[in-house]
Each structure stands twice: as structure tokens, then as C-alpha cells.
Amino acid sequence: MKMDRMFSFFLALLIFSSSGCLAGEVDDFYGEDISPPISVNDFVLVDENGDTVSMSDFEGKVVVVAFLFTRCSDICPVVSANLAFVEQELGDLHGSSVQILTVTVDPWTDNASVLNNYAITRELGWPHLTGAVEDLEPVWMNFDVGLTTYDTDVDNDGVADGFDSCPDTPEGEEVDNNGCGKETQQPEGDVVTNHHPLDYWVDHTTGTIIVDKQMRQRVWWGDTDWNPELVLEDILSLVEEE
Numbered sequence: 070m071k072m073d074r075m076f077s078f079f080l081a082l083l084i085f086s087s088s089g090c091l092a093g094e095v096d097d098f099y100g101e102d103i104s105p106p107i108s109v110n111d112f113v114l115v116d117e118n119g120d121t122v123s124m125s126d127f128e129g130k131v132v133v134v135a136f137l138f139t140r141c142s143d144i145c146p147v148v149s150a151n152l153a154f155v156e157q158e159l160g161d162l163h164g165s166s167v168q169i170l171t172v173t174v175d176p177w178t179d180n181a182s183v184l185n186n187y188a189i190t191r192e193l194g195w196p197h198l199t200g201a202v203e204d205l206e207p208v209w210m211n212f213d214v215g216l217t218t219y220d221t222d223v224d225n226d227g228v229a230d231g232f233d234s235c236p237d238t239p240e241g242e243e244v245d246n247n248g249c250g251k252e253t254q255q256p257e258g259d260v261v262t263n264h265h266p267l268d269y270w271v272d273h274t275t276g277t278i279i280v281d282k283q284m285r286q287r288v289w290w291g292d293t294d295w296n297p298e299l300v301l302e303d304i305l306s307l308v309e310e311e
Contacts, residue, residue: 098287098288098306099296099300099302099303100279100288100289100294100299100300101288101289103286103287103288103289106286106287109124109211109280109284109285110124110211111123111124112208112211114172114200114204114205115198116181116184116196117187117196117197119181122170122198124284125284127168127170128282130168130282131168131281131282131308132167132169132170132280132284133167133168133278133279133300133304134212134278134279135149135169135172135277135278136172137149137171137173138173138174138178139173139175139179139183140175140178144292145292147295148277148292148295149171149191150191151295151297151300152169152193152195152277153192154297155297155301155304158301159301163308167308168195170195170196171195171197171198172199172205172208173198174205176201176202176205179197179199180199181199184197185197212278223237225240226238226244228244233247234248235247235248236248238250238254276289276295277292277300278290279303279307282310287307288303
């Protein structure tokens, strides 16, 4: 009977160890735990300076990957600002152990020059990556980016519905960069701006993914769920992980 109990104990210990809990792996994150972890496939893309960047360049580091695009005027600038906060908080102590990457979901617009302007304007110091659609598609798939592009324009004013704040502009009326008629749809006191010819929109259902030192996706944060302090805690947990 005693031998049976000892065998059961060592069997339980073996199962517990194989789960990673005794190997120094964190399994309790503030963000959504990606379980089991998903291996990241290597890729080669181009940054905002026109230089090639591969994911394997950062093996051994914790990598924070965000999927954004420069024409996104709502959540994307917020995520970029949150990433800048994280980068600043990591500082010299942990900064060398962490790499932040932004990957575009709109390569049709976001070439290196556009991304360079986006990064400089917002004082963002990490690589912003783009490339040919055929190079980006495997990356989007690997990180489960639900990407849809469409060019619907229900009121035919030249501003895609995703950008259009006034989808019922009278036919033929000149519009501002929000897709609102300059004559009939302007709030009182607003300054009328010139039309911005945005002819398609991009939807993407993803967030920010934290990749561990072994190049595995471990934590997911939805774009609207971002809490910079807690994201930072999840990053540091993986930095300290053996």
C-alpha cells in the first residue's frame, strides 16, 4: 500500500512537471492566456527606414507585437501611446530584454515612408513593419489576425463607409474629410476641412500579442481592453521566466 502511494505521488509530480509549472513558466496573466502557446513562424518584413527585419532577430527576447494601420484614427493611436508608455517604463533595466514591433494590416497604404512619418510624428522608437501582401498574409494568419478590406460607399461621396461620419450625404454635395456635406451636414462653428480621398477601409479583429523568449505566443490583449500597467506586468513576468 505504501509503495502504491509513493507511485501515485511521483506520477502526479511527473504530470505536474510536464505541464510546465515546475519549469518556471508563468501560467497566470492579466491578459488572455494563449494556451497552449502558439509557435511564431519566422518572417522577413521591411521597417519604416526601408531595412529588413526578421522575427528571428529577436529570439531570446520577449516580443510585443501589435497590428495597426496608420489610417486608423480611433484605437490605433491609443495603442501606440500605450506601447510608448510600456517602452518608457521598461527603461534601461528591462528594455534590452524586450522588443516592441508594430505590423501593418494596410500595406496598400502603409509603405516605409508613411510608417516613418507615423512613427516620427508620435515619437515612437520601435520598428513599424510593412511588406508585400504575400509576405504579410502568413504573418496575419500565424497571429490570427481577422482582416477584411472593403470599399463600400453607400452615399457615393468618395469616402469609404468605415471613415464616413455622415453616410447619408446628399448626392453631389462636396464633403469634408469626415464624409460630411460642407453645406448641409456641418455642426455650427466647425471649420470646414478639405476632402480626404479615402476609398477603402480595413477591419482587423486582433489585439496585442506578447511572445516569450522561445518565440511562442503567450498572452493576448484586445485593443479595447488595454491596461498599460497590467500589460507591463505580463511582459515582466515573461522577462523573468526561465
